[in-house]
Amino acid sequence: MENFDKRAIDAKLAEGFPFTHRWHNRFHLEMPFGLINDPNGMTYHNGAYHIFYQWNPYGCAHKNKSWAHTKTRDFCTYQIPQLALWPTDEHDKDGCYSGCGTEEDGHLRVLYTCNAKDEAGNRSSVQRFGTYTKAAGAVKKEEIIIDGPPAGFTAHFRDPYLFDWRGVRHLVIGAQTEDERGCVLVYHEAPMRWECLGELRTQLKDFGYMWECPNLLSFGDYDVLVFCPQGVAARAYDRQNVYQAGYIAGHASMDAMEMLMHGRFKELDHGFDFYAPQILTHEGRHILIGWMGMPDREEDYPTREEGWMHSLTLPRVLTLRQGHIFSEPVRELKALRHRDTERALEAEGESEFSTTLYDLTELILDLTMGDAYSVSVELVFGLEKLVFRYNRLEQVMTIDRTGMKLGGRGTRVFKLYAEETLSMRMYVDHGAVEVFFQHGEEAATIALFPEKNIRPALRVFSDVDLKQLSGVLWELEPFH
Ligand code: FRU
Numbered sequence: 001m002e003n004f005d006k007r008a009i010d011a012k013l014a015e016g017f018p019f020t021h022r023w024h025n026r027f028h029l030e031m032p033f034g035l036i037n038d039p040n041g042m043t044y045h046n047g048a049y050h051i052f053y054q055w056n057p058y059g060c061a062h063k064n065k066s067w068a069h070t071k072t073r074d075f076c077t078y079q080i081p082q083l084a085l086w087p088t089d090e091h092d093k094d095g096c097y098s099g100c101g102t103e104e105d106g107h108l109r110v111l112y113t114c115n116a117k118d119e120a121g122n123r124s125s126v127q128r129f130g131t132y133t134k135a136a137g138a139v140k141k142e143e144i145i146i147d148g149p150p151a152g153f154t155a156h157f158r159d160p161y162l163f164d165w166r167g168v169r170h171l172v173i174g175a176q177t178e179d180e181r182g183c184v185l186v187y188h189e190a191p192m193r194w195e196c197l198g199e200l201r202t203q204l205k206d207f208g209y210m211w212e213c214p215n216l217l218s219f220g221d222y223d224v225l226v227f228c229p230q231g232v233a234a235r236a237y238d239r240q241n242v243y244q245a246g247y248i249a250g251h252a253s254m255d256a257m258e259m260l261m262h263g264r265f266k267e268l269d270h271g272f273d274f275y276a277p278q279i280l281t282h283e284g285r286h287i288l289i290g291w292m293g294m295p296d297r298e299e300d301y302p303t304r305e306e307g308w309m310h311s312l313t314l315p316r317v318l319t320l321r322q323g324h325i326f327s328e329p330v331r332e333l334k335a336l337r338h339r340d341t342e343r344a345l346e347a348e349g350e351s352e353f354s355t356t357l358y359d360l361t362e363l364i365l366d367l368t369m370g371d372a373y374s375v376s377v378e379l380v381f382g383l384e385k386l387v388f389r390y391n392r393l394e395q396v397m398t399i400d401r402t403g404m405k406l407g408g409r410g411t412r413v414f415k416l417y418a419e420e421t422l423s424m425r426m427y428v429d430h431g432a433v434e435v436f437f438q439h440g441e442e443a444a445t446i447a448l449f450p451e452k453n454i455r456p457a458l459r460v461f462s463d464v465d466l467k468q469l470s471g472v473l474w475e476l477e478p479f480h
Pocket of ligand 1 (some may be wrong): 037038054064097098099112158159212213276294295
């Protein structure tokens, strides 16, 4: 573990980005150096959205885990990040792991997992509060509220997420039983202590050896448990990443300690690079930010050689309709559009269409398919391309990254129900594409590393003429 030097790190961050590299994203949160992963401590406090995230400021390995902090009022401009929480004592010496944030008595408090390993490699995981102080730009560590997992569970016990339940503070935490089954444990705040209420049972069978990063949200009468199972096998139309990030929607019962009448596990995103999302709720909006990355797939990310790795996704608003989560970018992002760059796309009765995009683009595309049964939307970077291929007969979307030289090659395939019109909203940054299909019914986050520094072009093909193509695109303003 490195000896963390906040002053030196913050000074280096204050120098800003060395925008010498074409893969640095310009409107996604990322760091000029080091490796970032999970969003942490997301809290609305004093008129701003505070966003922390896992960070190794000393390289691109998954170690030296600390928290970085930034804040924003509008999701378009962000404060220069600083180092906010880092290993200092025997409890967290091997990492300040993920956790959440909350407002309490006018203060921004965080709750995180202290990770430590002894000489024999035995892990200990305790959960500790801290208070973020603006003056220090850092978290002051406070009491440990949970001193390890209950009997019957292993030390894979992390990522606490606080929520209010009938006026009492509760938390969910990712856990593993001694027979290596992933699950979520629930605690509530009792006088002077946090009491374990047990495992929040579900109907899911054989669902992995560990669940990370749980969140519990309420949408009216429905509750949604978001979590990241590890060890679930891929299927024809889902679960194709090494680990998943998804949810079940139903009714959480804290008496029965069970998610009642829940539907199937659905993924929140079908791209290659989405994991460990955290959700902040403010004024009735559930705002999600995910990690644009994937554990144990380091070889897919060539920026490692340049000294930085990964980004966070755009903030997305979640809504629940008929048991399904829709996600769309927060409306504040419209302010990133350069007004005078708005360009309409229009074609009728064509089976081929192409146009160039801006350097940073938001694109809305509506393809009224008519008699077409196969439609491809391509982002072309010279000789390389990323393809979205829709098979209308099977109602299947394939995202094909095999046409890109760098980054993980391969495809991701998922069900998408487009009857007449295939709708896509795309955000194209230098090293990332985020797509929202059918007005947020499905989403996909894809990291991209085009070999050449060329503006992407858009190409649309169909087997027979599309009835209509209409769209609009904007150039976006970078925020770093
Ligand atoms: C998820 C995760 C969390 C852990 C953190 C450590 O990506 O493995 O479970 O707290 O990353 O960086």
